[in-house]
Amino acid sequence: MYRYLYLSDVSPEFEPYQMGLLAQRARKKNEGLAITGLLLFDGLYFCQYLEGPKGDVLQLMRVIERDSRHRNLRRLGEGLSTRPRRLPNNGLFVGYSTDATFLPGVVATASGMNEAVERIWNALPQLDVEQSADWNKRE
């Protein structure tokens, strides 16, 4: 299982109402690829965590990197992990953060991907994340 975490700047042209379409298409594609993801958005930043087969994750990242809806993608970490998926169902969970300091703060203060991911998971109950499953309560 390969994991990837990044932070990017939302493009000025991107409007929040476009999240629904982005998420719907991405979710469908991730399901076909056995990729699970969490996409957080606060209006200024995207922060995305992806997990799945290494080749698929890296190939998807090459597509995502070129997407003009964001820019300045900063890789916060990537690597193989032996632990089970954090997200139980294939697809894409989307969360809105209304705390403008949260996403940049995670990045500024976490030392490495594991800590950043822990911080994000601990904060999920405070974020407005789609609750289509009780996935965020699992380890």
Ligand SMILES: Cc1cc2nc3c(=O)[nH]c(=O)nc-3n(C[C@H](O)[C@H](O)[C@H](O)COP(=O)(O)O)c2cc1C
């Ligand atoms: C911040 C961000 C996150 C994205 N996450 C995903 C994703 O998890 N899966 C995905 O397939 N596409 C994702 N996309 C969209 C891809 O860049 C690309 O538009 C899409 O995969 C192409 O889908 P299509 O083959 O249906 O045109 C994301 C785009 C952005 C801007």
